[in-house]
Amino acid sequence: MEKTSLDLLKNEAEKEIRESGSLAELDKVFNKYLGKKGELTFVLKSLQSLSKEEKSRIGKKANETKEGLRLEFESRTKVLKEKSRKEAEQKEWIDVTAPGKKTVSGHLHPLTQAKRKVEDIFQKMGFQIVLGPEIESEWYNFDALNIPSDHPARDLWDTFYLKNGLLLRTHTSPMQVRFMEKNNPPLRIVVPGRIFRHEATDASHEMTFYQVEGLMIGKKVSVANFKAVIQEFFQRFFEKKVKIRMRPSFFPFVEPGFEVDMSCLVCKGKGCPVCSKTGWIEMMGAGMVHPNVLKAAKLIPHRKDGSGWQGFAFGVGLDRMAMMKHKVDDIRLFYSGDLRFLNQF
């Protein structure tokens, strides 16, 4: 009798579990059978009044039934939870086209970025990066570089003088001599830094700008070597194939001296408004280090017996490089502190 009623109860409960359509309904069914006052709970509680023999016989059966139902409830709960989750998801939505929330991000100055790139390229070619003072003496800025006073060549550099007799360096070239005084060749260095020119400012002229000086000294460092290094440098900086061209020029601290042009990035040398239809853009001054500069640094220039040193030096405008890379048409923007400009980089 008890067995049949337990089976009936089980069948009925299983049916109700199957038919419950929501978690709330399932909960009610649970309470009906397994809750504190549930039907099966009642059966289990009533076992206490039975004889020991019956207790063990019916009790076993009742416990099996309870465990079976518990499993049924568990699996039905999973199904119903999954169902209700899906229903809820259907009601939720976000507009993916609405703009992202503004997060504050800082920006490195474009010249910092350009400087890092230049440093990286030259470091990979074995050049050491060194820095020098912005306040210089006449000796290092001019005399040691074979630029005598009272010579018209000195007028090539419009100079800011300080009241204490020193000056603001007009180029990074003084570091050639400063470095060679303390380090023996062979050597390869680049010197990035701020320089000053006493010049009226306009879209392409600044009284403050940045230059990168390069110097390579060895036993047989040549014009051909310079050409290869500089071409590689431009190609890596602009990430484009470029050609370079050297024209005779004059800087007292090099001999031979040249002006270096790069094929126009915009028209690839065909001629366009950017390069004034020449196909070329003037990039830097360079040359083979003048023996007088080596002497000023207490080094021995070329000798017939091969004991002397020779090499190349160059100076390139960082601002100009950055302007070309980012198509910036006014050099003054770099020193404007205008975040509408700076935050584009």
Add this chain to the structure above:
Amino acid sequence: MVFSYDWIQSFFRSKLPSPQKMADLFMHHSFEVEGVEKRKEGWILDIDILPNRGPDCFSHYGIAREFAAVSGLKLLKKNSKISEDRKTKASSLVSIRLENGKDCPRYAARVIRGVKVGPSPEWVKQRLEACGLRPINNIVDATNYAMLETGQPLHAFDFDKLEGKGKKEITVRRAKPGEKVLALDDQEYSLDESVLVISGPREILAIAGIKGGKASEIDGSTKDVVLEAANFNPSVINRGSKRINLKTDASIRFEHGLDPNLAEEGINRAAGLILKTAGGKVLSGLAESFPGKVFSKKISLDFSYVEDLLGTEIKSSEAKSILNGLGFKASFSKGTLEVQVPTFRRDVLLPEDVVEEIGRVYGYGKIAPLFPEAALMPPENNEDILWEDACKDALCGLGLSEVYNYSFIPEDDLETFGFKEVLELKNPMSREFRYMRPSLIPHLLDNLRENSKHSEGFDIFELGKTYTKGNPSEKRFLAAALFQKKEKETQFYRAKGIIDILLERMGVKGAWYKECGSLCKTGCFHPRKCAMIMIGREMIGSVGEISSSALDRKGVSGKAVAFEVDFEKLQKLSTKETIYQPVSKYPAAARDMAVLVPVATRVEEVLNRINAAGGDLVREVDLFDIYEGKELPEGKKNLAFHITFQASDKTLSSGEIDGLRDKITKELENDPEWQVRK
């Protein structure tokens, strides 16, 4: 310098290539050509003669000679002979005296008698005008014409206006202090000892190498002429021209240096032209003083050096023909190149100069790029750059944007910021840029003003040099400014948070903040809202709210907090090493505590007591709220802390944690004014 294409053509028999092609050849081998233009006088080339080539190329003949060398065209022979009147010697009428041979290596004069002054013929006028010179009369025009053609500046005096006992006396000497001269431009120049002059017995005839004098000027009634062709010391002319602030066609040529041998060529060209256009007779010979005779130099170099320096192979025969084409005399013996340099090439002194001559005419374009052979030496890192980059990256990651400002500041800033010992420029661009910045903050405030026109709030920084009269005179500083147009709460603590992260990234430990008040060196901070940034006992910078007076003076409307750090000091303290702290395996537990303290109590005092009472078991204390309000007793503020407890060797029981909290409470309430809120 401008050149007439037709004039250059006159030195060649064969037809020259087009002006454009000529410009192209010059650009590749000699000089940049700034412009090629057809004017009514014919084609004009504006050639940018390099400063070292002035001596041989500031003339049409020189440019023709250069073009012959780079084009291979043959130059016509010069003919500078003139027919002289043998009866009278010029030296019998004029005497030359040089005060100092160094100032004037050569002074030559010719005398021409019986000229008829009048306008020059059209062809002379046309060539002068083509080169931008105004025709005056046939005598003066002849001197200018000869200068443009040969490069030798010349001057003509009216013979009758010169003075002397017996002979006309010409002296080259330094001017006396305060001596004055009325020049041909009708200006009176006041001279001193730095200026060289041509003088008669009583008065100055000309400012040597720069400008002629009015007193001896050629005029319509001039009959006899003294022509001068001199050679002056380039430095003396350079200094003199700067001293009286006058640059002329003559002074430009002299200050670049000229070949003393050119004087004769120039004077003969001018004399010949005068004979042709003004008639008269040229007296025999030169009245001359020539203490600085020059001879052609010899340079010898190993030919392998030419190839080593250029990095390309060149046939010795080609090198020889290049040098000979330029007017040098080159010969080879056993691999040694012997070069005789003509006196007009004053720039060629060293073997390297010879290499340049060969290289440029050969063509740099023909040299193939070749990577250098060098020892594989990984370059050393530059610590300065490494730390600058680390610092910039940290600040950028925290949302600050980098700016670059000028190194110059205006005088106003000195007062606004109380700067002292500031470096001053001798020749500033303007008052705006008169001093060297001793701090980065003034320009950051300018940046705030400008950017606040289009932004409500932003943060900026700069890392750059500052300058003072001290030693070292330049130092790197880092400065930042945080700006809010309408400040909700002070940005001071945000600034501190930024500094803390920056220091952490640079591996600097032990930072604390010391109230500075009147000690504050940065004169733009609110005296009660600023602090010195300390590492141990060393001050490395300061942080503070910008005072309203500084904001006013800089025209900034809004609120700003700034900090400035001595980057040299910071870098010295920095370390790349990070030492791992083992993570405790045992759980951490947290308790919140609120303390009511008098308004003036420093948070640091409270923190110190919490740490002292809690000991090692207090892992972290976060201040998450500071509150002052009406609900609180008068003069009190509420500080709310979130305290994390953790042991490294066991799980703390809640009893132990409560015990710690009670201990902290007791410690805090030792001060009768403090009250832990329950």
